[in-house]
Amino acid sequence: MNKINSVPLLDLKAQYQTIKQEVEPAIIEVMKSQYFILGPKVKEFEDNIAEYCQVKYAVGVSSGTDALIIALMAADIQADDEVITTTYSFFATAGSISRLNAKPVFIDIDPETYNIDPVEIEKAITNKTKAIIPVHLYGQTADMEPILEIAKRYNLRVIEDAAQAIGSEYRDGKRAGSLGDMGCFSFFPSKNLGGFGDGGIVTTNDEKLYQKLIYLRNHGAHPKYYHKMIGGNFRLDAIQAVVLDIKLKYLDGWTGGRQSNAEYYKKGFLERGLNKAVKTPTVIEKYRHIYNQFILRVQNRDALLSYLKEHNIGSEIYYPVTFNNQECFAYLGYKKGDFPHAEKAADETISIPIYPELTSGQKDYVMNTIQEFYKQKK
Numbered sequence: 001m002n003k004i005n006s007v008p009l010l011d012l013k014a015q016y017q018t019i020k021q022e023v024e025p026a027i028i029e030v031m032k033s034q035y036f037i038l039g040p041k042v043k044e045f046e047d048n049i050a051e052y053c054q055v056k057y058a059v060g061v062s063s064g065t066d067a068l069i070i071a072l073m074a075a076d077i078q079a080d081d082e083v084i085t086t087t088y089s090f091f092a093t094a095g096s097i098s099r100l101n102a103k104p105v106f107i108d109i110d111p112e113t114y115n116i117d118p119v120e121i122e123k124a125i126t127n128k129t130k131a132i133i134p135v136h137l138y139g140q141t142a143d144m145e146p147i148l149e150i151a152k153r154y155n156l157r158v159i160e161d162a163a164q165a166i167g168s169e170y171r172d173g174k175r176a177g178s179l180g181d182m183g184c185f186s187f188f189p190s191k192n193l194g195g196f197g198d199g200g201i202v203t204t205n206d207e208k209l210y211q212k213l214i215y216l217r218n219h220g221a222h223p224k225y226y227h228k229m230i231g232g233n234f235r236l237d238a239i240q241a242v243v244l245d246i247k248l249k250y251l252d253g254w255t256g257g258r259q260s261n262a263e264y265y266k267k268g269f270l271e272r273g274l275n276k277a278v279k280t281p282t283v284i285e286k287y288r289h290i291y292n293q294f295i296l297r298v299q300n301r302d303a304l305l306s307y308l309k310e311h312n313i314g315s316e317i318y319y320p321v322t323f324n325n326q327e328c329f330a331y332l333g334y335k336k337g338d339f340p341h342a343e344k345a346a347d348e349t350i351s352i353p354i355y356p357e358l359t360s361g362q363k364d365y366v367m368n369t370i371q372e373f374y375k376q377k378k
Contacts, residue, residue, distance in 0.1 A: 004365045009314025014357040026242040045241040053177040055203040057210035060236030064163040064186020067200035068096035071182045074212045075157040085133040086116040087323045088342035094323045108339040112282040118146040131157040136165035139292035144179045157181045166193045169288035177203040199240040257356025258291040268367045277374045294354035307373045316351045
């Protein structure tokens with residue numbers, strides 16, 4: 001048996017080998033048709049995603065970032081409107097708000113789940129507030145019930161940033177993307193459901209929002225050359241749609257693999273006596289966590305990151321700089337220390353490999369290497 005001495009953070013080649021016999025003919029079929037932008041393959045995928053996400057409608061778009069932008073446009077977010085969101089997420093969450101010349105308003109996170117803290121939302125509402133963007137970070141939904149209650153009371157739109165949460169569930173099996181006015185998903189290749197390039201989708205149960213999204217993704221045109229509104233080029237292409245549609249059939253199985261790996265890690269870290277140095281993800285009861293990432297809160301984070309890299313173990317920091325500390329948002333007037341839970345997470349968390357094709361040997365190598373690091377620190 002070969003000794004394991006490296007583990008990548010993600011191995012998409014392993015996944016591809018299991019589906020290539022289906023994917024390659026499907027791509028060739030699209031090439032033969034020469035129907036590359038939107039069309040029947042995209043509509044078929046939209047219908048299947050809508051069913052999977054437990055919504056009436058889904059609109060395929062060009063990326064997860066564009067999903068957020070077009071959702072904000074559909075919600076009529078204008079210049080100087082305020083949109084409340086977390087200070088701890090991938091940049092697109094806040095950047096999309098600024099792209100429309102609206103003002104992102106940041107709030108802190110729950111230190112256990114890393115998701116937006118609903119208690120802080122109401123304190124941030126002003127007469128300019130028009131929407132809330134909760135982020136379902138790392139594969140577990142935010143606590144949506146209080147968020148939706150606040151939004152209803154103040155007549156605010158709720159746009160779920162579900163880029164990392166395809167198939168995750170809130171209480172009673174309610175899927176991410178079905179809870180707010182719209183849900184925004186990314187199909188970036190590294191996601192649990194990833195394409196062969198950029199892609200995204202917006203979900204909704206509101207027919208008026210659906211029709212508006214359809215117009216907006218194609219320059220606001222309906223019919224062709226007649227523009228009801230100003231939109232953009234946010235279209236999903238057919239090759240991405242057929243790849244994603246095939247992958248969708250396997251998604252729950254892959255999610256099950258990630259969940260099994262997560263339990264293996266949790267048990268393994270405990271058995272190795274690392275429960276003080278390493279805190280594994282908190283999963284809220286009755287939620288379905290899909291583990292887009294497996295995030296550890298650790299001691300001596302930066303030194304551990306270097307040690308893992310020395311031992312050829314893929315790891316990453318999501319996210320080292322909170323939005324309030326980003327140079328491009330200095331104009332908002334926030335300062336370091338404004339959001340202590342988020343800033344602490346930025347300083348202490350690290351991700352390790354969680355993809356479903358991991359072997360027991362690979363997971364053991366990851367945990368044994370982390371154990372060796374902390375033995376040396378004693």
